[in-house]
Amino acid sequence: MVTEKDVEHIAGLADIGINTEELGTFTGQFNAILDYFDVLDRVQGDGVITRDLSNVMREDEVSPSLLLEDVLKNAGAHEDGFIKAPRVM
Amino acid sequence: MAEHRIVFEPEDRYHAFLTVCKNATYGSGTLAGIAVAVKDNISTKGIETTCASKILKGYIPPYDAHVVSLLKQSGAAIAGKTNMDEFGMGTTTENSAFGPTLNPCDPTRVPGGSSGGSAAAVAAGMVQMALGTDTGGSIRCPAAFCGIVGLKPTYGRVSRYGLIAYANSLEQIGPMAKNVADVSRLMQVIAGYDCRDTTSYDHPYTQTPDADITGLKIGIPQEYFGAGVDPKVAAVVKNAIARLEELGATTVPCSIPSMEYALAAYYVICTSEASSNLARFDGVRYGHAADTKKSWHDAFREVRRAGFGTEVRRRIMLGTFALSSGYYGKYYAKAQIARENVKKDVTRILSEVDVIAGPTMPTIAFKLGEKSDPLSMYLSDILTVPANLAGIPAISVPCGMVNQMPVGLQIMGRSFEDERVVDVAYAYEQAVKQ
Numbered sequence: 001m002v003t004e005k006d007v008e009h010i011a012g013l014a015d016i017g018i019n020t021e022e023l024g025t026f027t028g029q030f031n032a033i034l035d036y037f038d039v040l041d042r043v044q045g046d047g048v049i050t051r052d053l054s055n056v057m058r059e060d061e062v063s064p065s066l067l068l069e070d071v072l073k074n075a076g077a078h079e080d081g082f083i084k085a086p087r088v089m
Numbered sequence: 090m091a092e093h094r095i096v097f098e099p100e101d102r103y104h105a106f107l108t109v110c111k112n113a114t115y116g117s118g119t120l121a122g123i124a125v126a127v128k129d130n131i132s133t134k135g136i137e138t139t140c141a142s143k144i145l146k147g148y149i150p151p152y153d154a155h156v157v158s159l160l161k162q163s164g165a166a167i168a169g170k171t172n173m174d175e176f177g178m179g180t181t182t183e184n185s186a187f188g189p190t191l192n193p194c195d196p197t198r199v200p201g202g203s204s205g206g207s208a209a210a211v212a213a214g215m216v217q218m219a220l221g222t223d224t225g226g227s228i229r230c231p232a233a234f235c236g237i238v239g240l241k242p243t244y245g246r247v248s249r250y251g252l253i254a255y256a257n258s259l260e261q262i263g264p265m266a267k268n269v270a271d272v273s274r275l276m277q278v279i280a281g282y283d284c285r286d287t288t289s290y291d292h293p294y295t296q297t298p299d300a301d302i303t304g305l306k307i308g309i310p311q312e313y314f315g316a317g318v319d320p321k322v323a324a325v326v327k328n329a330i331a332r333l334e335e336l337g338a339t340t341v342p343c344s345i346p347s348m349e350y351a352l353a354a355y356y357v358i359c360t361s362e363a364s365s366n367l368a369r370f371d372g373v374r375y376g377h378a379a380d381t382k383k384s385w386h387d388a389f390r391e392v393r394r395a396g397f398g399t400e401v402r403r404r405i406m407l408g409t410f411a412l413s414s415g416y417y418g419k420y421y422a423k424a425q426i427a428r429e430n431v432k433k434d435v436t437r438i439l440s441e442v443d444v445i446a447g448p449t450m451p452t453i454a455f456k457l458g459e460k461s462d463p464l465s466m467y468l469s470d471i472l473t474v475p476a477n478l479a480g481i482p483a484i485s486v487p488c489g490m491v492n493q494m495p496v497g498l499q500i501m502g503r504s505f506e507d508e509r510v511v512d513v514a515y516a517y518e519q520a521v522k523q
Contacts, residue, residue, distance in 0.1 A: 007406070014364060014409040015386055016402050017394025026403065032464050033407065037357060037420060039350045045426035056287040070151035076378025084381045085373045086388035 002030050092116055095166045097124055103191040103200070105210040108137050108170040118164030120278060125160055126210045126219040129170040130177055131262065132251035133157050136167070140253050141185035142175045144396025145376045154251020155283045156220060156262050163278045168216050171206030175398045176255045176367065177224055179203050180469050181460060182231070184400045189457060194236055194494055198454040201231030207265050208235040217266065218275045222252060224260040225355055226449075226473025229485035232265055233449035233497025236487045238272045238514065239265040243504045244480035245290040248283030255366055255404075256359040257288075259477040269486060269515040273298050276507065296508040298515035303337035305513065306442040312348040313447025313472055321491045326448045329488035329498045329517060333446070336516055343438045343445070345475065347430040354427035355474040356467055357411050357420045363401075364408030370396065403463060428478045435479040439503045444513055448472055449485040449497030472499065482507040486514040488521075 004023045007030060011018035018026070068081055077084040094112050101109070107129050115122050127133060130140045132150035134157075139145040153161070160167065174184035182190040182205025190205040192198040193213040200209045204221030208231030211219050221228040223241035232239030240263045247262045254260045264275035273296060280294035309330065314323045334340060345351075372379030372392035379388040397405070411420035438445060451472060460466040476483035481504050488498035498517065502510040 002410075006410075010406050010410050010413065013413065014405050015389045015393060016397070016405055017390035018402075026406065029403065029463055030407065030410070032462075033356070033467070034410075036464060036467075037353045037411075039353050040357070040420065040423040040427060043350055043354075043423050043427045043430065045430055058284070066151050071374075073151060074148055074375035076372055077381050083374055085371075086379055086381050086383050086385045088385045 002027060002034065093122065095122065095124060097166070097168045099215040101215070103193050103196065103209045103213055104188055105171055105190055105206045105213065105215060106169045107139060107141065107172050107187055107206070110136065110167055110169050113166035113168055115166035116161070116164045118162060119274065120160065121164030123165050123218060124168035124216045125165045125275070126168050126171045126207055126216045127157060128173055128204050128207050128219070128221050130173060130222060130253045131157060131220060132253065133167060133170065136170060138170065138253070140176045141173045141187055142396065142398065142401065143186045143377065144370050144392070148375050150251070152251065155248035155285060156279045157251065159278050165278070171204070171210055171219060173206055174203035175401050176253070177203040177222060177227055177260070178255060178363070178400050178404055180226070180230055180466050181455060182206060183457065184398060186398055191457070192235055192454050195454070198456055198494065199234065201234030201450070201454060203227040204265065205231045208232055208237055208239070211235070211237045211265055211267055218271050219265045220262055220279070221265050222260055222262050223477065224256050224359060225470045225477050228263045228265060229449045229473050229483060229497065229499060230470070232485040233495065234454035236495030237265060237267050238269050238484065238486050239263065240272050240276060240484045240507065240511065241476060241482065242276065242280065242507050243482045245288050246280050246292055246294070246505065246507060248286040248289050250283055250285040256362040257366065258362060259359060269298055269511060269518050272484070273511050276511070292505055294507060296511060299512050300516040300519045302333065302513055302516040305338040305444070307333060307338050307340045308343040308438045308442035308445040309340050310343050310345045310348070310438070310445060310447060312345050317468070317471065318448060318451040319453070319491070322448050322450070322452060322496050325489040325491055325496045326498055330446055332520055333513065333517060336520055341442050343442070345431070345434045345438070347427060347434045348471070348475065350427045351431050351475050351478060352467065352471050354424040354431070355470070355478055357424035358428065360404045360408035361411050361421050362408065364405045364412060367401070367405055372396070400463070431475055431478045432480070435475065435481060443502070444510060445501040447499055449499040453491050453494035453496065476501050480504060482510050484510045484514045486518055488517065
């Protein structure tokens, strides 16, 4: 059972932005969905995942890439060839 | 290469397209001059690509997805970008930020999703072929609901470079068309190795469909005909399987016990992957621009609240929860074991039979607005998610009608035996055509 407070906390972690009206709706829906997810408690298995996987590596060599002006075309704001981001400090 | 143009000005009565390319160019090759529609989560150089989300409104990719480059090399004309559930999150195409697509078979019903625009464009005869993407059934569901053919290839067979995926470990790009031969032709073009997708295998597809299925063994899982499946849909699919028996196949009853928790595992995994995958939509490098004067978290929240629709925000939060400290073991870790169990079940069955058959969807297409509760929408994916969890190929081919709406027969096969599921679908299609 999750509470509105839990959902608010998760919304904060996910940086999703949420208002009080939505909080009630999301909380109700999450409880229904998480109840359904409880079926996973019955999963039997040793937890060892044996997939036939291997890492894919390549040489660290320069290869053709996009032009700077093409990369910046979709950026919200840029300056001197750099993309501007909101302040982090 | 000689370049030609098509004139493509369809009357889009079902809102299949988000962008129409009126004067698409084409060259020479196996698909010369054929109009191909591309789902709007596949990057197209110089053509707006939104994933049906406000957050990417106005985004014009500076490069082509690998599959789009291959389409162009084969001479195809990119006719436009098709509507979808936002970022592929949905089963009806109602979660598009730009309004739903309607089902050409009955415009009061949904076309299925998330590749609903691609399915409707093909079903309405606007294009001969289309590309869709399938994370938990997003090619097969709309193919079944709109009465066309759709193939989810083996994971790794088609490059995902340039696909704006939401759940990377599950998603594949695949072909959609009115008939199996066209699906196979499009698959020939898009399959193959690409070094820019690290999950890509060097396994080209060169098959021309063969309708001879003499001696084929088909597994019929009881779970595909049990609770939750409309008995009328089950009856139509059973008739179709009987037709395959007349063509020389034999059937073997089987069971996929892990189906009990496959859907829950699928939703835990796909939302978890979405929660990290969609963190890149921060309004900095592309899309809905962030206010750089604000602090990072304030700006980020503002952009994502304004740009993402409700279902996308719901899935990001669910995934964040499933991965959060204290819950990871209960949800994500268990879901990974469940996924492994699905894979083991399917592998065991496919060591005894050649393919597995059942309905693609448990019902016919829903009425618009019918599935307003998220959990009831999720539950309708139960028959399609096993193929994504196991990474195996699966095709949906029309096999009859219930209440004047199409029903899809789903054929699943062993990894890298896409050719075989195509052959079985072709055998059925050719038999009912005669």
